[in-house]
Amino acid sequence: MSFEISALIGDPFAISTLSFSVISWIVAIAGAGASDQSKFPHFTWWGIVYQLVVIIFILVFYLFNIIELYKFTLVGLLSIAFVYTTNSVNQLIYHTNDSGNSCCAAGCILLSMVDLIWILYFGGHPESPTNQFIDSFSLKKHIHTQAHLPSSDDKVPHIVDDEEYKGPISPVMNNQFQDSNLRQSQLTNAKSTGPYMSSSQLNGLENFSSSDVNQRDLTSTKRQTIYNDTSSNNNAPSNTFRYKAKALYSYDANPEDINEISFVKDEILEVDDIDGKWWQARRANGQVGICPSNYVKLLD
Structure with missing residues (x-):
């Protein structure tokens, strides 16, 4: 957790609602101070102080990017604060005729409005139309951490597409292809049966090395990573992971998907290829696979 002023500045919703709440609170406290205390409901003082504490909490959570x-x-x-402010409005308007009470009631009405907006936003699902519309104005996209697991249809295929390779094949590679028809059939079957290749479909390809193939076109936006069984990850060449992420929730890998990895809450993972909903990740024990992006948070 680190102080990030950009997390607040880059979120117009946070700046506008916090500014509105502070102005409303000043109106309420000014009216309360100018009121005749003999006619002023003492319960309202507690509600005003409580509202200030909630506003400070929200401001701090935004500044440390842990909202x-x-x-x-x-x-x-906020639900408790909403009850306080609405009850204070009822007491201030219908039981007294003091101008200071009316000013405080106006501030409480404004606070009730911003409390209701916050409740709808913070309590709404990140993929709801209202939340997506509000977050679309944010310069720094927040990582959604609510318990939502993307379906298997959201996964980006990890199969190497043979149509992506435009360069010529070297003679050395041709010599190692003893049964090219069989290997071509295995690649075709892998693409037709699912987005991942199992270890049985890779039989016969384990003797390939990068030195046997000329430079290929690596500018494609498709992922070109193939994950074997997790039991063989320790023997696979190590990948470069440029980022670190902290697990916000525990996650159990799908036993039918050999590419997913499990992890526990607060575990630190090394991640890369973070442009999609499923990221490449490596645990501290060397296990490599993919993890859902909304279960982790990037670390600076």
């Missing part, structure tokens, strides 16, 4: 981790907590706190 996603406390959304459900904030929904509960």
